[in-house]
Amino acid sequence: MRRVVVLGGGHSKFCFNSPKTSVEMLSEVAMDAIRESSLEARDIQAINVGNVLGDFAEGQGMVQSFFANDIGCFNVPATRFEGACASGSIALRDAFIWVASGYYDIVLVGGVERATAMGTALATRTFAMFGDSRYEFPTGFTFPAAFGLLAHLYAHRYRIPLERLKEQMAAVSVQSHEYAMKNPHAQIHKQLSKEEVLKSFMVTTPIQLHDACPFSDGAAAVVLASEEVAKKLTNQPVYISGIGQTSSGKLSSQYQYLPRLRARELAAEQAYRMAGLTPQDIDVCELHDCFSIAAIIAAEGLGLFEFGTAGEAWERGETRLGGKIPINMSGGLKAKGHPIGATGVSQAYELTRQLRGQLVEQGRQVDEAKHALMDTLGGDGVLVSIIFSAA
Amino acid sequence: MRRVVVLGGGHSKFCFNSPKTSVEMLSEVAMDAIRESSLEARDIQAINVGNVLGDFAEGQGMVQSFFANDIGCFNVPATRFEGACASGSIALRDAFIWVASGYYDIVLVGGVERATAMGTALATRTFAMFGDSRYEFPTGFTFPAAFGLLAHLYAHRYRIPLERLKEQMAAVSVQSHEYAMKNPHAQIHKQLSKEEVLKSFMVTTPIQLHDACPFSDGAAAVVLASEEVAKKLTNQPVYISGIGQTSSGKLSSQYQYLPRLRARELAAEQAYRMAGLTPQDIDVCELHDCFSIAAIIAAEGLGLFEFGTAGEAWERGETRLGGKIPINMSGGLKAKGHPIGATGVSQAYELTRQLRGQLVEQGRQVDEAKHALMDTLGGDGVLVSIIFSAA
Numbered sequence: 001m002r003r004v005v006v007l008g009g010g011h012s013k014f015c016f017n018s019p020k021t022s023v024e025m026l027s028e029v030a031m032d033a034i035r036e037s038s039l040e041a042r043d044i045q046a047i048n049v050g051n052v053l054g055d056f057a058e059g060q061g062m063v064q065s066f067f068a069n070d071i072g073c074f075n076v077p078a079t080r081f082e083g084a085c086a087s088g089s090i091a092l093r094d095a096f097i098w099v100a101s102g103y104y105d106i107v108l109v110g111g112v113e114r115a116t117a118m119g120t121a122l123a124t125r126t127f128a129m130f131g132d133s134r135y136e137f138p139t140g141f142t143f144p145a146a147f148g149l150l151a152h153l154y155a156h157r158y159r160i161p162l163e164r165l166k167e168q169m170a171a172v173s174v175q176s177h178e179y180a181m182k183n184p185h186a187q188i189h190k191q192l193s194k195e196e197v198l199k200s201f202m203v204t205t206p207i208q209l210h211d212a213c214p215f216s217d218g219a220a221a222v223v224l225a226s227e228e229v230a231k232k233l234t235n236q237p238v239y240i241s242g243i244g245q246t247s248s249g250k251l252s253s254q255y256q257y258l259p260r261l262r263a264r265e266l267a268a269e270q271a272y273r274m275a276g277l278t279p280q281d282i283d284v285c286e287l288h289d290c291f292s293i294a295a296i297i298a299a300e301g302l303g304l305f306e307f308g309t310a311g312e313a314w315e316r317g318e319t320r321l322g323g324k325i326p327i328n329m330s331g332g333l334k335a336k337g338h339p340i341g342a343t344g345v346s347q348a349y350e351l352t353r354q355l356r357g358q359l360v361e362q363g364r365q366v367d368e369a370k371h372a373l374m375d376t377l378g379g380d381g382v383l384v385s386i387i388f389s390a391a
Numbered sequence: 392m393r394r395v396v397v398l399g400g401g402h403s404k405f406c407f408n409s410p411k412t413s414v415e416m417l418s419e420v421a422m423d424a425i426r427e428s429s430l431e432a433r434d435i436q437a438i439n440v441g442n443v444l445g446d447f448a449e450g451q452g453m454v455q456s457f458f459a460n461d462i463g464c465f466n467v468p469a470t471r472f473e474g475a476c477a478s479g480s481i482a483l484r485d486a487f488i489w490v491a492s493g494y495y496d497i498v499l500v501g502g503v504e505r506a507t508a509m510g511t512a513l514a515t516r517t518f519a520m521f522g523d524s525r526y527e528f529p530t531g532f533t534f535p536a537a538f539g540l541l542a543h544l545y546a547h548r549y550r551i552p553l554e555r556l557k558e559q560m561a562a563v564s565v566q567s568h569e570y571a572m573k574n575p576h577a578q579i580h581k582q583l584s585k586e587e588v589l590k591s592f593m594v595t596t597p598i599q600l601h602d603a604c605p606f607s608d609g610a611a612a613v614v615l616a617s618e619e620v621a622k623k624l625t626n627q628p629v630y631i632s633g634i635g636q637t638s639s640g641k642l643s644s645q646y647q648y649l650p651r652l653r654a655r656e657l658a659a660e661q662a663y664r665m666a667g668l669t670p671q672d673i674d675v676c677e678l679h680d681c682f683s684i685a686a687i688i689a690a691e692g693l694g695l696f697e698f699g700t701a702g703e704a705w706e707r708g709e710t711r712l713g714g715k716i717p718i719n720m721s722g723g724l725k726a727k728g729h730p731i732g733a734t735g736v737s738q739a740y741e742l743t744r745q746l747r748g749q750l751v752e753q754g755r756q757v758d759e760a761k762h763a764l765m766d767t768l769g770g771d772g773v774l775v776s777i778i779f780s781a782a
Contacts, residue, residue, distance in 0.1 A: 001492075001494075023525070047638075052446075052452070053446070055443075055520045059520050059524045059528070060524040060525075061443070061473065061475060061520040061521040061770065062473065062474060062521050062769065062770045062773065064638065065638040065639065065770065065771065065773055066523060066641060066771075068638055068640065069638075069639060069640020069644060069772075074639065075637040075639055075654050075657050076638065077481075077484075077636035077637060077638060078638035078773070079472060079474060080473045080474060081470060081472065081473075082471045082472075082473055083453055083455075083456070083469075083470060083471060084453050090470055093468075097488065097489060097492065100492070101392075101488065101492025101493070102492070103392075103488050103491075103492060129446045129450050129452045130453050132451075133449070133450045133451040134412065134414070134451075137450070245468035245470075246466040246467065246468060247438075247455065247456040247460075247466065247467065247468060247469035248456065248460060248465065248466055249456055249460020249461060250457060253460060262466065266466050378456075379452065379453045380453075380456065380457075382453065382456055382469070
């Protein structure tokens, strides 16, 4: 297997109700990524795109072919991946395999979503299609309900009073809003206090409005290349050093393991093993905080904190810049936004910039970051872990 | 790159209005494929699935994770591919790369669609989402219209009077219905005469009802394995000897090349080059006859007949069993049916059986077939060509 490098990237501002189509958003970030990679559209040998609701929400399926044509990538293989909120990460992992194997030298990876026009209530029902539609959805088991259940299980398992857990959860959201203020691509630029979180309306006990990420439109892209090609194009190569993907079925079939997600732990294990690293080696992390409790569960499943302790770590500032392990310096899904097909590619874009030291001016650069971990969760249970390493 | 073998397969009966969900259909054919490969579910290292409308038509996205869990493939990467009608072929091609590269030894590939419950009129509009939704669809450019346009362009380019072309097109449909009678999985078991085709109602000039494939539900699966693994499991290996994929954008941007599809010709070129074969080496072919004119255009684009002559070839019986190049011995999309996400996997299933000589009893076995070509078209322009070769 060859080493694979992330070259340039492109990232739209995440927003509510984008006036641009998915094809347009994707075209813009892809051209940015190609330019930043010192390449031309004709150099791209294959295109992978994460997109979940193109047909459902916008009436445009197969966005990958149309945008490829529009930017001048003619007659290359263009492939769409759908694994709910992990779609972009799956597209990225697949591109990694294609380049690592020597099948292609240069692959463009994009992610895009434009799903907010339907409004929040309908979007919650729409997203529930990526849980189990036969047995879970008919019982009202949408994603806020699923993470509400996980919060209850978490409080029970680790003997944390629910009111204490809610304070810990609030700490996650407060921090995410703070760092999003420093990220020009973030959807939400608004300071948030612990009190505001705890006073926000109850979605489903104990999940309150500010425990949840927003619905978002947006796009991101990165270019992957073989080490040999990359060396001619950049003197700041960022490598994909470890990668793992696993899928599990409906959450309700995993009741013996919850609130831990076994698929995440296995995906992370694959990535750590491939990279020859342990959680202690990770300098910065972007993880899947679709709800604040999801961030707590993720940080533990990735091995960054002991089980039952991540909420306190957030409260103590261990996840902040300068803390033990800075998490979601982008603002995370909570405040950067969560255009579901784009999220994984956005995480890769962010971490590449962290490893290149390009976020100093924005005031959210982790000093001397060498290894970065990304974690994306899709639907009831697709997990992707990717580790990026500076040269 | 390692050689890749197709092991066992599974195939549902294609039908209208399946009482089974996509997850159920996929589970059944996958178990058949695993059993026929002399494997167990736990041997499967990764799963690729072609599916187009799971969320839109059935309210179940990410079918790959749920069915994987249901059949006991726990925590493997399960990935969904969407490239309209070529989704299954793209899933297959990706699995080929994964096995050829040495990343995995055994990958299950499935395809499934359950999209007929919405009825024919709505389905036509739904499928149009896989053409260009911004400029083409608003002008009424659904797929029947697109292929009607191609038929007019074809008649004009090759100076064939439209009434003559309609007779040639009818010959394609008549042959497909004849062979489908011999295929127990086919959706339509009904003899069709040339007169019936020409008297059927006009959908969009010159496309009549019997020039078009039906809407279908169904599923198919195959297992791919490395040659080393396969040798322990079968003494009838069928190899994937050549493979190609290309994507183009909206049909209306390709007007200078139409009625030929450049993406198909490039994809086929890739597959022939990899296999070290020419069209003359192909013994049997399954190609994308979503409309009868599509079959004629495909056969020429694949190099099986001179441009402008394929319709006559069908009329002369050159595409029949014993003819120059038997095409769509399965009944094709026209009569076997076209559950869009499953179609490519179904083609692979069929050709594997042809190369193993397993269709003698069904009366549609091509004698001593050594090399088989499959061709799948997705939406406005994803093309996949795959060549299978007997040991």
